[in-house]
Amino acid sequence: MFNLDHPLKNPIFDFYSPLGSVYRGLVSIPHSGENIPTEFENFLSGDLRAYKEDVDFKVNELVDIKKLQEAGVAVLVAHVHRICVDLNRAESNCVLFWKDNTQGKKLVVQDPDEAQTLTFIEKYHRPYYEILKSALKDLEKRKKGPVSMVDLHSMPGRPTEYHMKQNPNQKLHRPDFCLSDRKGKTATPEFINFFRDELIKAGHESSLNDPYVGGHVTEYVDQFRTNNIQIEINRSIYMDETSKILLPEKVTKLVPALTDILVRGFIKFDS
Numbered sequence: 001m002f003n004l005d006h007p008l009k010n011p012i013f014d015f016y017s018p019l020g021s022v023y024r025g026l027v028s029i030p031h032s033g034e035n036i037p038t039e040f041e042n043f044l045s046g047d048l049r050a051y052k053e054d055v056d057f058k059v060n061e062l063v064d065i066k067k068l069q070e071a072g073v074a075v076l077v078a079h080v081h082r083i084c085v086d087l088n089r090a091e092s093n094c095v096l097f098w099k100d101n102t103q104g105k106k107l108v109v110q111d112p113d114e115a116q117t118l119t120f121i122e123k124y125h126r127p128y129y130e131i132l133k134s135a136l137k138d139l140e141k142r143k144k145g146p147v148s149m150v151d152l153h154s155m156p157g158r159p160t161e162y163h164m165k166q167n168p169n170q171k172l173h174r175p176d177f178c179l180s181d182r183k184g185k186t187a188t189p190e191f192i193n194f195f196r197d198e199l200i201k202a203g204h205e206s207s208l209n210d211p212y213v214g215g216h217v218t219e220y221v222d223q224f225r226t227n228n229i230q231i232e233i234n235r236s237i238y239m240d241e242t243s244k245i246l247l248p249e250k251v252t253k254l255v256p257a258l259t260d261i262l263v264r265g266f267i268k269f270d271s
Contacts, residue, residue, distance in 0.1 A: 011035070012127050014077045015135075016065050022072035024266045025148030026135050027063070028217055030087035030128065031056035033079040037124075040084045043096055043110050050105035051083055052244050054098070056154040062238060062251065063152070064259040071263040072270075074135055078128060083107050085124040088153075088215040095120045102162040129220065136224045145271030148191070149228040150262065151217045157236030159211065170211040176204035178232040180214040182222070191227040191269055198261045204237075227269060233258075 018024070034055055036044070044051075060077045068075055078087050083098045095117045099108045112120065139147040155178065156163070159170055179196050181187040192208065199206040214230045221228040235241050238250045 010127070011037070012078065012080055012124055013131065014075075014079070015131055016069055016075040016077070018072045018074055019066075019069040020072065023074070023139060023142055024072035024270045025074070025150070026132075026139065027068060027073060027075045027262065028132065028149070028151045029056070029060050029075070029077045029153075030151070030217060031082050031153055032059040032077065033081055035079045036081045036084055040096070040120075043108055043112060044083070045106045045109050047105060047107070050101050050103075050107060051081065053101040053103050053105065054082065056082075056152075057235065057239055057244060058246055059152055059154050059233065061246070062154075062233060062255055062258060063262065064255055067259050067263065068266075071266060073263070073266050076128070076132060076135070080124050085120055087125060087128050088151075088217050090216050091121050091125055094125050102156070102160040104161065132217075132221070133224075136221065136226065140225050143225075143271055146188070146191075146225055146227045146269070148266050148269050149221050149224075149226050150195075150265075151215070151221070151228070151230045153215075153230060153232045154235050154238075155212065155232040157234055157241055163211070167211060174211065174234055175207045176234045176237050177206040178208075178210065178212050178234075179206060180209045180212050180218070180230045180232070181228070182214045182218055183209050186214065186218055186222045187227040187229050191265075192229050194268060195229065195231065195261060195265050198264070202257050202261065 065075050086094045086097050089097060096108050100106055158172060177199050179192055181192050196206045196208060212232050218228060218230050238254050239246050
């Protein structure tokens with residue numbers, strides 16, 4: 001299933017399997033999707049600009065997926081917009097969870113009934129976790145030690161009023177990268193510190209578990225034998241947060257550097 005010469009594609013995600021016989025780990029990108037299926041339109045405001053505010057914008061383009069595949073790393077990229085089904089939340093609160101975006105703009109104008117909600121969970125949430133589980137179980141069979149997993153996201157350059165309500169003690173200044181492991185629960189110090197230290201060596205201010213500690217994907221993956229971290233990328237280092245466009249001069253530097261760090265990390269902790 002995971003030795004493919006083309007991505008496993010469906011409307012919900014693309015799964016890029018390792019190229020070759022080596023399978024070292026997995027990168028998950030659950031929040032870069034911008035597809036809003038038509039069956040959600042009646043529940044949403046129609047404000048397209050408001051929809052874009054909290055997308056992990058183009059995170060799937062901030063790594064060289066083919067180079068990760070060549071290094072034995074699988075990549076799972078979601079297509080569905082997080083305002084429809086948030087794949088970094090549990091089934092109980094994943095469907096149309098974001099009533100307003102983090103700038104306070106209305107997103108959801110009507111809630112689905114129980115039957116519709118269950119349909120959305122079965123159609124959009126469960127398949128992502130099914131392939132995540134299958135990939136991790138496959139990795140566990142191949143490895144004696146912990147399996148390496150990175151859940152890749154992006155974060156606003158500064159906390160919004162919403163973020164301050166969630167964590168009033170957080171700093172207004174945010175680092176280039178925030179790496180998290182549920183405060184030491186989901187990875188060894190050696191694993192998370194390697195990625196943090198390499199990002200710092202590359203010139204990026206990087207923090208551990210501040211302002212984020214990891215999400216539902218991190219918690220879910222912890223049931224497997226893994227070293228499992230979440231990495232948040234500060235949007236200001238690769239995009240214009242107002243116009244919602246990539247900054248090519250920044251992206252062309254970030255992609256090879258971030259890809260190289262990920263590849264070296266997966267190789268280092270391959271066991």
